[in-house]
Amino acid sequence: MSDNKVPKRPGSALSRRPLHFIILADCSGSMAADGKMIALNTAIRETLPHLADVAAANPHAQLLLRCIAFSSGARWHVSRPREVEDLEWADLECGGYTDLGAALRLLSDALTVPPMEARAMPPAVILVSDGMPTDDFEPSLAALEALPWGKRAVRVAVGIGRDADFDVLVRFMDGGPDVIPASASNPEQLVDAIRWASVHASRAASQVAGRAEPIAPPPPAAAADDLSDVLW
Numbered sequence: 001m002s003d004n005k006v007p008k009r010p011g012s013a014l015s016r017r018p019l020h021f022i023i024l025a026d027c028s029g030s031m032a033a034d035g036k037m038i039a040l041n042t043a044i045r046e047t048l049p050h051l052a053d054v055a056a057a058n059p060h061a062q063l064l065l066r067c068i069a070f071s072s073g074a075r076w077h078v079s080r081p082r083e084v085e086d087l088e089w090a091d092l093e094c095g096g097y098t099d100l101g102a103a104l105r106l107l108s109d110a111l112t113v114p115p116m117e118a119r120a121m122p123p124a125v126i127l128v129s130d131g132m133p134t135d136d137f138e139p140s141l142a143a144l145e146a147l148p149w150g151k152r153a154v155r156v157a158v159g160i161g162r163d164a165d166f167d168v169l170v171r172f173m174d175g176g177p178d179v180i181p182a183s184a185s186n187p188e189q190l191v192d193a194i195r196w197a198s199v200h201a202s203r204a205a206s207q208v209a210g211r212a213e214p215i216a217p218p219p220p221a222a223a224a225d226d227l228s229d230v231l232w
């Protein structure tokens with residue numbers, strides 16, 4: 001990992017606290033339809049420079065990105081925490097079911113101390129999905145929320161298309177009455193939604209003291225009667 005942005009003065013490295021940013025990416029078979037997976041890969045790739053700007057604006061945080069891909073089961077797509085400016089995004093591929101519970105179990109393993117550092121900033125987690133879970137995700141979510149870092153994590157979500165289960169996305173975020181996941185009905189909206197979720201979650205995590213602060217509302221989705229913009 002590059003340390004080019006770390007000030008070169010005695011003891012300065014100790015002031016930089018890890019901020020883990022983890023993407024939970026739905027890679028089920030339905031993501032192959034209408035170019036959704038292509039759009040998701042493009043959206044993540046275009047968001048990386050904005051995350052690098054967030055990292056550069058906060059010299060006390062070391063923003064580290066990982067990605068969990070879930071379909072029939074879950075796996076690490078980016079397994080080693082990487083500084084965003086050093087990451088070359090490899091495209092996600094899709095096929096299979098929507099095992100969100102498996103992804104949450106993998107996330108819980110990562111947010112347990114160790115390997116999670118006790119001195120880290122609250123992690124930022126973004127869930128992106130176009131459907132509903134095909135496994136029992138509730139026990140896995142409860143186990144995540146029982147972890148100290150699970151409780152403190154800034155969790156945001158993006159629903160892709162009309163078939164996304166927004167009740168599940170709200171539940172993932174925290175279930176509060178003011179929780180609003182982002183939504184996307186075409187590739188342009190997905191880029192905006194991923195950028196919003198990534199940048200605001202990372203900023204909120206770097207500013208939090210004790211628990212997550214509210215983040216700004218997501219960008220508006222296309223109006224229901226604007227069918228010319230709705231592809232998914």
